[in-house]
Each structure stands twice: as structure tokens, then as C-alpha cells.
Amino acid sequence: MQLLSEQEIERRKDREELMKLGINPYPAEAFPINVTTEDIHRNYENRKNDYKSISIAGRLMSRRIMGSASFGEIQDATGRLQFYVRRDDICEGEDKTLYNTVFKKLLGIGDFLGLKGYIFTTQTGEISLHVTELTVLSKSVKPLPVVKRDEDGNVHDGFTDPEMRYRQRYVDLTVNPEVKKTFITRSRIITQMRRYFDDHGWLEVETPILQAVHGGAAARPFDTHHNTLDMPLFLRIANELYLKRLIVGGFDGVYEFGKMFRNEGMDRTHNPEFTSMEIYVAYKDYIWMMEMVEELIEQVTEKIHGKTKITVGNNEIEFAGPYRRLTMYDSIKEYAGIDVSKMDEDGLRKVCAEMGIETDATMGKGKLVDEIFGEKVEANLIQPTYITDYPIEMTPLAKKHRTEPGLVERFELFVNGKEIANAYTELNDPIDQRERFEDQLKLAERGDDEAMAMDEDFLRALEYGMPPTSGLGIGIDRLTMLLTNNTTIQEVLFFPQMRPEKKQVEMTEEEKGIFELLKAESPVAIADLKGKAGLSGKKWDVAMKGLTGKGVAKVTKEGDSITVSLVD
């Protein structure tokens, strides 16, 4: 409920005027399209004969009106095309209304049009559509920001405010083509990954988002409630334990792209819901998985960019494998100059103190090592690097290392200083797994609120037997950020989480009272409403003026009867 701006009122009038002229601003009929603007730009020069009778549709994005002929730009899903429209071409005979009134006055930037005609090249060499027929497809009653670009591609009146761009992504996508490109790339990344997995014969599956036990990761969940079962449920923080159940069930390879939900802080790399891809392949280990990930990432990058070396921020990153492999302890040795491999908890705590890393009593050995790693190593890992062999304490779902006691077979892939993938040789010994869960419970008792919960059904599945398996998780949002050169997660999510927009118009007690009466009956005769409101003359007057002033209510006078109605 908001007062309309001058331009919004103007556009609503244009809509009415179109109707009065017998033109439906929102026609029901489909509009046949036989080409896209992208196709025209790409192929017209070589196949001019194919573009003599074309039909396109899209938004009117700019107009240059000159007397009885005009230029404009129409934007479809693939791009923009200049069009040239002459009064006498679209208005045969004496009636020039379609050009003089409809095109010049009643249409505006943002309106959807259908255009028919033929392609030609202007004197200045721009491929354009010579319009012979113009159809209104949808009238826009809210003015779109007009973003201008000069010959060098400089943007002049950008739609740049992040808040508005994220809240009104539809506008962002309409006026900022590079934003649209990012999301197309995101979709293509997922498509390519899916193709790779399918080509290997692995099965795409779906597992529960509502879970009674939130397992598979260390994070705080969103909780909800099922009414019929009258039980608490959680939005999943991970799907790992369900995918492993499917491996137990006999699938050789299963993968899932899906949203995960974590009830934690938000920043440029964290959104409460995010997309992950998890895959589990039987009879494999994490060495095999490293080779698979290299091939996957290399192929995806090649398909998206046509090459494997791309620029991310200030860095040139080579995505072609093989990637460097470095154990967790070696990486700390290399970048921090300290050998922590033999240290106990007290020793690690001392190292942290020397490095100025804050620690607390809830931190176990694994977490301390991770802190040192995060502080000293992570940011240095620019080119794709596998960090392998993590301390057992921080990884309750991975198998113990085949040769190194105290470690597990796990790797994380780091690129540009950020983690983008995480993988294990999966723990399939049910007795070991139960002990690991019990260790997690001990951590929880120490106050670690992210320690993993015991999942009895998952343990039962393991007891039936799970084949040796390797599993991998990739953060799709982060991979997309990397491959589209974006530094905030909001730029790769269509609708990033936001606080609710603006509160409703505030009303006084008297105004609220009248508003409630109007909700029950509207329109209503003003005398009746005043009677029901039971306010003093003065209060009634002030409240009514308030409501009309806020655009909530409207007073109409027809002859002798005055009625009040709600404005929607």
C-alpha cells in the first residue's frame, strides 16, 4: 500500500488508453516467435535471405523517437536488437493511431512487444529489424531503471544498489545482462556436472530435506514441526548419511544436487540455504576421488570457458589437473614452519597462543589443527590444491588412514584460498563408526554445539554392511563464484536471504479501527462508517484524513452519496 509516483500514474493511464482504443494490453493469445536476437546477430551477415520474415518478442528497452520514424531496442531472453519503425509501414491508410498514439505515447520502456518485419543494416552498420507489424504483449506499469551504455561499453546510469538488486532480482536480471550471464553459467555448471556423472552411470537421487536427526555435518539446524505426527523435524544440514544408506542398499554410485540449511551467520560466503552436490561411489577410495574431481573440474571449466586457465580476482588459475597434493601436516610445516604432527592437545594450544589464535576449552586436537591451518595456510592455496589426511578428531565419518595412525583418509580441494570440495574414503566399519559418534558426544558434553549427533538408523545400515566407498561434496555456490569471478555468494544466488523489507504503513489506533471496519465492508456509505467507528467528530476527521493521505482508503462522491472504499 503505497502512493503511486507520477510515472506510475502515467503508465496506468496509458494502460487504460490502450483499452479504450480496443487494444488489449495483456492479450491471451500466444505470440509466434521464429528467431532470437542472438541468432540474428550471429547469422544474419552470412544468411541474409533467412531473415526476411521474422517475428520476435521481448521488452522495449529504449526508444529514439524522431517524427514519423523511430528507433528502439527490444530485448528478448538472449539479448537486444535495434528496430526501426516507420509510421507509414505499420499504419497503412489514413489512420496513424498505432504509431502516433500507441507507439509514441502509450508504450514505454519495459513494455513487452511482439515485432514482425525484416532484418537490414543501417547506414551506421547496425543490424536492425525493420518493423512492419507491432503487437502489444504486456504493458508495464512500473518504470524500469534505464541503464545506458556508450560505444566503449561504459555503463552510465547503472542499477547498482545491492539491496535493490537482490530484493528485485527480476529488475536486476532485466537491466544488467552480466547478472543474467552469471546465472546462466551457474545452470550450465550444474548441467555439465550432471552429464559427467550420468555418463559414468551414477544415479541422481533425492533424499529427505526434513529429517528427524540432523546428521552428516557439524552445524546448527533450522527446526520445524510436523503437525500430524506431532514431532520436531529439522531441515537437513547435510544429506551424507542418507546417500550412504543408498550405497548400503546396493547402488554403485549415487549423487544429489540439493539445498542444505544451516542456521548460522551470513556473510559474503554464507547464506542460510545453499546448494551442495554430494556423490558416493562404491569400491573406490579417496585417491581415486582426487583423480575424478580433477577430471570433473577440468571438463566443466573447459565447457564453460572454452579453456582451463581463467582469471579469478587478481589470480590466473589453471584448472587442468593433476592438482598439487599436500598433507594437512605438511601444509602447516610449509606455510607456518611448524611441525605439529606429533603434538598433543597442550602443545597445539601453545602453538595457537604463539600465533595469536584464540582457543577455548571446547576445542579438541582436530579443531586446534584446523584453526592453525585456517590461520596460516588456507589463504595461500591459490592454485587448485588437495589438502589430505586430516586428524581423526575433526572427521567422524571418514575411514582411518591406511598407514598413518591418528589420521583419516580425507581431502579438501582449495582454490583461490577457499575450500570448494571435501571428500573421504568413507568409514564403513560400524563398530568404529559408533565409537566415533560417541567421541562426538563427548565433545558435545564439553560444550561443542556443533558436534555430530548419533544416528542409530544409520549405524544399523552400516551394520548390514556398506561396501568400501568414496564420497565427495562440492559447494555449488562457491564453485560458481569461482567460475564466474564473483566474490559474494549473493551474486550467484537468485534470491539471497534478506531481512524483510519495510514495515507496513503505521496507523494510529483510530485509523486501525476504521481500517478494520473497511476490511469487513467496502465500499461503505460514509455516514454508516462514521456511526460504526463511534469516534468524536475531530478524531474521525483526523483518522480519515490519515487513511486517505496514506493511500489506504478512498472517498468517492457520486451525486448525494459519499462512499468510502479500501484501496488495494
Add this chain to the structure above:
RNA sequence: GAUUCCGUAGCUCAGCUGGUAGAGCAAUACACUUUUAAUGUAUGGGUCCUGGGUUCGAGCCCCAGCGGGAUCACCA
């Protein structure tokens, strides 16, 4: 959560030391049949985020709140 910056026309932004609210684009009107950030002339358009306070006077100063960005902390 902490720190810090920001919120003014449909959009992008000015607004000095507190003194009647400005520009470009967009809109409206007129002119113009190959323009392209079209052009020329004229016109209209404001809850200066909200609520308090100080003051003769607040877009500007003070307090509180709302929303957003950046940095830090936690997490992926």
C-alpha cells in the same frame, strides 16, 4: 554478534558553516523518416529511511530504531 560507512525524484548521485530541495537519465508536451549514451525547446515530479531531541529554523547536529554494504568473528 562487533566495528564502520551508507539511506535525498522511477534510476544514478550532488547538496558547503544549519537558512525556501538540485543535476543527468527516465516521464510529460512540441519539433524531427537511418538514429544509437540521438538531438533541441519547454514542463511536471520529493514521507530527504522512521521516530524523538536541540534550534527562531534540521536533508545537514544529537539520541533511538529500521534496512543495506564493507571488515572482523563463527560456519561451507
